[in-house]
Amino acid sequence: MSAPVLSLRAVAKSYGAARALDGVDVELHRHEVLAVIGDSGAGKSTLVGVMSGNQRPDAGEIAVDDRPVTLASPAVARSHGIASVFQDLALAPNLDVVENLFLGAELTRGRLLDEVSMEKQAWELLGQLAVRVPSVRVPVGALSAAQRQGVAIARSLLGDPKVIVLDEPTASLGIRQTAEFLTLVERLRSRGLGVVVTSHSLVDVHAVADRIMVLRLGRVNGEFDASVATQEELLAAVTGVESPGNGAVRGGGAR
């Protein structure tokens, strides 16, 4: 098997007494979708924060293509080919679509912004991803949640990253938009990217992931091959109930 494009070893992160991550190992390959699931507060956003350079781990090593790296900021992570779509999308509501897409990486001509080239590329990129916006010159604050998310994903694709990390991408989407999003993730995978997706929803994750990693209270509580794992197994790992796979998991409320 080829070397992982992104790997984390024994990563730990605490907020005061709260251990958000504790000895977490992750390996991500090209052409692979890794889903990270877990209950609220399990540490998913913290893990994404570490991968995207938004949070510095207290301990552990990170390597990109087997070379150790320090992801000191989202900009540094980007320069290593790791792009992120944050849970809050991190878009400036007062800037328009083009301005947001190229924020921090504007195209220039001489020393001035090259609006024409940026606008042209923006249309092409949004077209490829089938993101529909009324105009690329409307402020992002005026777009729907799904459109904003499309813009955030499009931005992460600029500059040809190797890895895309998405935190709770389906949380604010409707049913049809979720389906479109899942197709989009498949397209990213077929382009050769490594994709990390966190989610609350077992169904969504099951539909698209190759591998599923369960976080529970900051620790890895099981890794599953998505093609064989059952909902019951996953649910058990998420909630920490023993002996997955039998009816006990469903017990309790059932008549």
Add this chain to the structure above:
Amino acid sequence: MIAAFSGTWHRVRSGELGVLPVVGLLALVWLVFQAINPAFLSSDNLVNLTQQSAATGVIALGVVVLLHVGQLDLSIGAVSGLAAAITAVTSVQWGWSQGVSVLVALGVGLAVGLVYGMVHTRLGVPGFVFTLAGLLLVTGLQLRVLGPTGSINLPFETPLVYLSQRAFLAPAASWTLVALIAAGYVAARLVERSRRLRVDLPAESLGALAARCAVLVALLVGGVAYLGTNRGVGVAFAVFVALVAAVDFALRRTRWGRSVRAVGGDADAARKAGVPVRRVFVSAFVVSSTMAALGGVLATGRLAAANQGTGEVELVLTAIAAAVIGGTSLFGGRGSAWSALLGVLVVQSVSTGVLLAGGDYSMRLVVTGLVFTVAIWLDAVARRARRG
């Protein structure tokens, strides 16, 4: 009719119309005061108005930039007073050449802005809090620099006084400038249009482009011609307008300007996108303080004196009011450099208009306060409209 009005009203509220509402407000203010006193729109009064606007306007321009990142500096009056004191003391009492004095005064303004920027980015305290401490400190320095007399007069024939009081562009110079600006604007628009068409992007129709250019040319020609029937375009005012145009260009066409607006819209999002947020904050504080110092220098020239009253609190409020009345949002990320020009013209028009109408200082404060209140209200309503 009603539908059209409410549509327009919605566009005003959501801030979609840019500076147009302020232009309307200025026209309204002018019409009202002209109806009360026909001397108001005389070329003599308008020349005075433009010359009086320069110093406050430059300070308001700094406010506009700082408001773009969502911060306020309450010590801009004190900084302008300190810059005035430094200019006067070093050039009159110490015998420095006036050019050097002015550069040193601007340098001190820049240094104050650097310190503010550091304080803000290291400690995360909002600007309007720690600049209050700065206000006390800088005012103390200003009084110390001025010395026991508390007031220093600049000789009438020094370059600074001449430039800010009596220097006007010669007709040939102003018309050459008008021609250059108009030609430059038309050329830039045409180039942009052809580049867009070449890559199949929608572009402005030639008719719309011609109309836009015609409006600009009409404004320039009309203004210069009318002021020209009196003393003409003052150098101080011309410098102010040029600064506004330069800042507008920087805000809209450079990466720095884009970063400034992004940080004002959502600083955390900007940081995640890779914008050097700290540097952007520091640069905005530096621009604001340096502009305040320049405003103080221009005010010294205009009054031919620096004293303890230079840059008092009213100046701060006037400059902030001008920026907001001109349409720059108090909430960050939205506005235009041109709002400094339009806003200061509104504020100065109200000041002189009230006096010409027989009102007094108290009346002037009340009317300005009312206009400011309406501007704040519009700003808040616009923000809510955008949030939907």
